[in-house]
Amino acid sequence: MAEVTLSKVRWLLDKAYPKIGTRPIAQITAHEVLVVLRAVEATGRYESARRMRSVLGRVFRYAVATARAECDPTSDLRGALTAPKSKHLAAITTPHRAGELMRAIERYTGHAITLFALKLSAHLFVRPGELRQAEWAEFDFDRSVWNIRLMSGNTVNAALRALGFGQEEMTAHGFRAMAATLLNETGRFNPDAIERQLAHMENNGVRRAHTRGEYWNERVALMQFWSDELGRLRDGARVLKPNFGGQKSFVSGQVFCR
Structure with missing residues (x-):
């Protein structure tokens, strides 16, 4: 995993640690995770909340795979978060x-x-x-x-x-x-x-x-x-600039398009 990706994961986990970081992972409930995610949403970071749910889900699934937990509580939170509004990036299209x-x-x-x-x-x-x-x-x-x-x-x-x-x-x-x-x-x-x-x-x-x-x-x-x-x-x-041999003209140029 690239270092920039790892730093983002650490940043998201650091947001969760104060509330659930010291709890036994097998005892953390979906409601407790939702409280953490809602705190991020309250700051307007809807996309960060969505990514945090994904990161926490990977942690819980690893815990399940290594017999440290019975289930992934984030799976019960699908659809519970506010969907971030899609952002259309500026582009020339003509x-x-x-x-x-x-x-x-x-x-x-x-x-x-x-x-x-x-x-x-x-x-x-x-x-x-x-x-x-x-x-x-x-x-x-x-x-x-x-x-x-x-x-x-x-x-x-x-x-x-x-x-x-x-x-x-x-x-x-x-x-x-x-x-x-x-x-x-x-x-x-x-x-x-x-x-x-x-x-x-x-x-x-x-x-x-x-x-x-x-x-x-x-x-x-x-x-x-x-x-x-x-x-x-x-x-x-x-832009063509015609030469009229010194004659004055009100036409300074002509644009031709094909």
Whole structure:
């Protein structure tokens, strides 16, 4: 388990210890666990409460497996917690604005690594953290395949702000929604292939391994199409400034779109 994940687990367990940490695990009731979870909910941390129930459930199930307890009381609390409201991350989902975004990225004058990150975010629409902490060992250049780990980061968001795209319009994660929306709108690809490319898969490890190769050929074609489409959108508008040989004109330029 990654250190960042372990620190989150420790933080959640530390919240529970003051109330039930000294109790024999076999004697802890569902009501006692609920009191702990409600205390977290009272601070508005609904997602943290949900995760705490999951973490405590793993502790209780381990206790059952090692004959330290008879049951997992968290299983009786399914549906008892307030469901966190889903948060829609800002994303550009129209061809016109996607083209403007790609042209803005071409003009980015910050650090070269950040420029590459912006371009890869658009073309590959991976999770921001997966991109930020990518390692060379993950790339198979002969097969043009990137084997990804789970990571996190915020560099691309800062670059988007510097380019003038506010957090209410576009986020690093929004590249995924942009790709999903525009690819589905083309009608060229099986929606399930798009979902597989977005890594929206089963939590079950066996199922995930089975589905890794699903729609692979279509996903390869999809990714090539998407990169070509981003290039087309980027080049879809040019500002032409005509030269009238010194004559004054009220027309300073013309925008052509194809």
